[in-house]
Amino acid sequence: MNRYLPLVLISLGILAFATLFLVIAPGIQIAQRAVSEGLRPYTEQEARGRAQYVSLGCVYCHSQQPRSPDQAPDGERGWGRPAVAGDYVFDRPHQLGTMRTGPDLLNVGARLPSASWQLTHLYQPRAIFPWSIMPAYPYLFEKKAKAAEGDTVVVLPNGVGPADGGVIVARPEALDLAAYLLSLDRTYPVPANSLRDDGFARRGASS
């Protein structure tokens, strides 16, 4: 270690190169695109639900980036068309995720549009899927002897509900989170000029 200067210069060069091609250039590319038609900002309730999603760490198991058909059969799973950069305009920080311990959630609002189903699933995933490894979130709900006016009662099949005949009602946190999940719907058609992942498209090149 007797030649620090070239080492430092080379490492700085590599860092600058990476920043240019991984941060600055994509940033310029994305900044040129307008907000997709069909995408709307989150409402206040959905934004609160989004904060719940972030704080509960959903991103550690769920991605939000359906892939193109030549990379994964996400379309056949009902996870929707491949995502494009414009789908995330209102996501700060984005919740793309890398783990697919659970299913991709970008279009969960389109494929499971039932708020009632979402609440049941959040309260106890194993009430629906006996094999599910998703944690239950009972603290987003409360048990009451009788539902009051305006309460959202959670539908509970298979005798999962309280044994003493009470009901489970959703707290505002659960309703917010469900609203956020339902707002995850990017099934509008892809804008013509959007940036998208074309995989390794060779179509037309060979033929």
Next chain:
Amino acid sequence: MNRPDKQPVKSRLADEGYEPWENNRRIPLPVIWVAVALAVWGTATLLRDSGSYAVAQNERQSGETVAAEAPEGGEALFLARCSTCHQPNGAGVRLAVPPLHGSDFAKAGPEVVAQIMLRGIDGPIRVSGFAYDGRMPSFAAALNDGDIAQIASFVANRFGGTGAALEAGQVATLRAAQANKGSWQGGAELAALVPDLPTQPPMPAEAKPATDPAISALVFAGKSDAWSCASCHGDLGQGTENTPRLAGLAQGYIARQLRDFRQGERHNESMNSVAKALNDHEIHGLAAYYARQRVASAAQPALGGDLARGEQIALQGDWSIGVPACFSCHGPSGFGVAPDFPALAAQQPAYIASQLAAWAGGHRNNSPLGLMDRISEALPEADRRAVADYLASLPAVPAPEQRAEAKIDGGKDEL
């Protein structure tokens, strides 16, 4: 006296004072070659893959141009869109699909044909001396003005013998005039459009049975141990993504699937849970409710499938891989053949593709005689997407009349 340990002690001290150092040596030439080769390879890969984007973008643009300019002639469009029911020679199917050849409607000119295409027919109609149960889908959403103009001109010219041709602009005017009017209510309503028609059968009095309030509550509110149907399948059963369209499926088919879900013969955790909460009366009521629903298609191709390949599989099948035409069992244009063969037209593409995958993988096996299991296994993944996208591009056919269902109800078939 020797002191043999003296020297080693000295040398050990020297060792400990040793400062490692390196000569300035040239990097070996092969290492430089490897580095240069890697750099060249990396740059080449970058350039080649940036081409992928251009390739896909060009392909999309040319695809849009093709769709916009519609260079296909009226005959090609007729063969692709109309001949599956009306037959390539326009002869129709006796007692099922009215003939076009020599019919009063084709003779009335392309404007009448275009208006029928835009709205579809949902009611009894008399054509060339025979009465038909008119069930024609509306093509307003599935075809653009140019396509409709070409097909209408072709039909009026070939089967009606009129020389008039229709322009896309005229279709746009007709489309605006006929928008939101629903289907033509059989020949009786069309008689106002076409003068000198022979007597048309009257539209039967709307014998819509009042929906049981208990069934209606199930559909829209659910119950304490089951979610409402509408919360997933949509208010009218349109479906979305891999939640199937239920509107217009045969009553017997829906009822059988619900019973299979209840008994665990068909697997879907959410539906298993809902079906367990239903009794026989409720299953019957729900199936009847959804079989009656008439709602336009909410599906569109979304899986990036090859529509031409999908059309080929649906219309002709592919015997090189042992796959018969979808329409050979599921009815012309995928209308469905009650009660075992569900309607496929306008079904959600993600649902079709996921069910085909489920049959192939053995996760769904309640197909009569195991027909779909074998067909799905033979279809490669790209073909599954292609046929699902093609079926989603078809317009929805009006649900069959209630009396047709009554026959099934009265029959002794074990559904």
